[in-house]
Amino acid sequence: MKEKIYSVLVEEVGEFKAKAILRGAYHYFGIEKDKEAEDLLLPILERVRLSLNGENLKSSKVDGVMRRLQSMFPEVKRVQTEEEHIAIESEEDIRMAQMRAKIKAQALGFNGLDQTKIATTVAELTRNIIKYAGKGTVTLIPLLTDERALKIVAEDNGPGITNLSDVLSGTYDSKQGLGMGLLAIKRLMDSFEVETNSGVGTRIVVIKYIK
Amino acid sequence: MKVPLIKIGDKLLVSIQTTIIDSVVASLREDITNEISTSGVKGLIIDLSGIDIIDSFFCRMINDIGHDARILGAKTVVVGIKPELAITLVQMGMEMRGVMTSLNLNKALEILK
Ligand SMILES: Nc1ncnc2c1ncn2[C@@H]1O[C@H](COP(=O)(O)OP(=O)(O)OP(=O)(O)O)[C@@H](O)[C@H]1O
Numbered sequence A: 001m002k003e004k005i006y007s008v009l010v011e012e013v014g015e016f017k018a019k020a021i022l023r024g025a026y027h028y029f030g031i032e033k034d035k036e037a038e039d040l041l042l043p044i045l046e047r048v049r050l051s052l053n054g055e056n057l058k059s060s061k062v063d064g065v066m067r068r069l070q071s072m073f074p075e076v077k078r079v080q081t082e083e084e085h086i087a088i089e090s091e092e093d094i095r096m097a098q099m100r101a102k103i104k105a106q107a108l109g110f111n112g113l114d115q116t117k118i119a120t121t122v123a124e125l126t127r128n129i130i131k132y133a134g135k136g137t138v139t140l141i142p143l144l145t146d147e148r149a150l151k152i153v154a155e156d157n158g159p160g161i162t163n164l165s166d167v168l169s170g171t172y173d174s175k176q177g178l179g180m181g182l183l184a185i186k187r188l189m190d191s192f193e194v195e196t197n198s199g200v201g202t203r204i205v206v207i208k209y210i211k
Numbered sequence B: 001m002k003v004p005l006i007k008i009g010d011k012l013l014v015s016i017q018t019t020i021i022d023s024v025v026a027s028l029r030e031d032i033t034n035e036i037s038t039s040g041v042k043g044l045i046i047d048l049s050g051i052d053i054i055d056s057f058f059c060r061m062i063n064d065i066g067h068d069a070r071i072l073g074a075k076t077v078v079v080g081i082k083p084e085l086a087i088t089l090v091q092m093g094m095e096m097r098g099v100m101t102s103l104n105l106n107k108a109l110e111i112l113k
């Protein structure tokens, strides 16, 4: 897989940059071997796209390179509209989840700004899971009704949010953070619901509609 | 994973290219404060052009670094924040307190002159 991507990049941007871009993309996810990379093909290609943008190439050129890359991998063509379940167990899973959310949002047709809002929301939710509950899951659910949307469900069996009303009214002073994360999510998303029980866990459901 | 620090004249340039994990934050802050206090630089430039998501955790890290630098007598300028990140931060109600922001490296160097 690495070889395939590399060969295209060499033709497009030369050996030196191709190597740096590809190494950067693999490094970003902390992977070395191709075997671990298979699941991460889409995130890796997304990192490649970001690096190409960073090279000050024309965006039409970047799009061309990406089309070439995607045509080599049939699995990318499969529409990214399936539900996606992501286990959140370590800090590495945070960036993985935010990247997957961004890609999914892109595939569904969200604009760049909304892709950023969605990825940021997932970053806040998953960091809370790691910080307060230890582990949990995030599910990305495309809603393909008249109004296309992305629903994100974050669940854990942690201690629960005991002072939810203080948190959401902004009067809560977090010891570990700024106490901004949940309020921020509420502002970034179109719909925001929290179900939490002390000692049982927390389930947060947010929805963002495509404008 | 180590974040490189580069000295340009009497300024220090830190280029953060990827999401930082918790364990790296402490050592990054330590490296920066050590460098500022030993070399006495008066300006710190944090380049975020490689960053595509800024969450509250990351924002706090930048604020903390800016605070560290200020105590040691150096001004901090953050450069290269992508427009969609800036818009998202504002909507989230978060801000980078105590640090200045500028569009690019040249402008940052001007501010710190
Ligand atoms: N999944 C969770 N399980 C248990 N408690 C949680 C969970 N998520 C949030 N909390 C509690 O709610 C509080 C507010 O969370 P929020 O994300 O808004 O702020 P924070 O994490 O403290 O700081 P920031 O997100 O700004 O870094 C947390 O301090 C924590 O006590």
Ligand SMILES: [Mg+2]
Pocket (backbone or CB within 6 Å): A124, A127, A128, A177, A180, A181, A182, B056
């Ligand atoms: Mg939080």
